[in-house]
Amino acid sequence: MLEPSSNTYFVSSVESINLSFYPIGLVIVGAALLAIFKFTPLLHSLSDLIKAKPHHILGVSLSIWGIAFITTLLNSWDTYQVQNAILVKQVQVTSGCIANHEIVRGNSREETFFVSGIKFQYNDYAAKQYFFANREHDTFIQNGQCVTIVYLPKFGNGILKIDKV
Template sequence: MVRAFTGLMAFWVIAFIFSYMRQVELQNIVENKTYSNVKGCLTNYKVKKPKQGTIVESFNVGNVDFEFSNYDDPLYFHSKDHLDNFLKDGQCVSIDYVKKGGSNKIIKISSSS
C-alpha cells in the first residue's frame, strides 16, 4: 500500500513538473515575443465532428494553416475556448502563434478590422 501511494505521488510530482515547465516555456515565448503573427481574413473555415463529442476546426489566414480540436493542448487556443462561434469565413483576425509539433498553435486570436 505504501509503495503504491509512493508511486502515485511520484507520478503526480513528475506530471506537475512537466506541466509547469511547459507553462514556463510558453510564458518565455510571450515575454520574449518569439512567436509569429499573421493578420488577415479567415478562409476555408471548416468544422468537422469526426465522432461524438469531438469538434475539429480548421481555417487559413493568408498562407498560414490552423487546425485545432476540443481535445487539443489547453495551453493554446482550442475549440473549448469559444462557444459563440465567432470564427467564420471572412472574419478578419490577428493571430499570434507558434509552430509546435508540425502545426501552428494559437497563443492569441483577436478580431481586427
C-alpha cells in the first residue's frame, strides 16, 4: 500500500519499523546494569566518588532506565497501532486538488489544507511516522496542486503517502 512510485512526493516508513528491537535492547541494558552493579565494585567506587549511598545510585540508575523503558514502550505502542491500522486496511485514499492551504507561523509552522473536502494538517516540529513540513518550506503543497493521499482517518487524518497527480 505504501510502495513509492515515480510520482511519490512522500511515503512513510512506518511499515518497515521493527518494534521488537527497542524493548529487548533496553531489557538487555537493564540486566547488564544490574549485573555490573551487583557483581563488580563499580557501585561502591562510584558511591565513594560522588559521596552517595549505593542504594541511592542504584535507585537513580533504575529510575532513569525505567523512564527510558516506559517511553520506548509507549512510542512502540503508537507505531504498532499505526502498523496494525495499515495491516487491517483502515487506511483511506482520496484524490483531488489542494484547496484552502493555510500556513500558521509561531514557534513552529503548521499547515492545513483540504483535498476533496477532507482536512489535513501537519507541522515542522513533530516528525513522527506521518508527513510533516519540510523545514526549508520549499514544498509542492500549495493551492491547486492535485494529489492522491493515503491517510489514516482514526489518527487525525495522518498522511502516510502523497502522490503527485
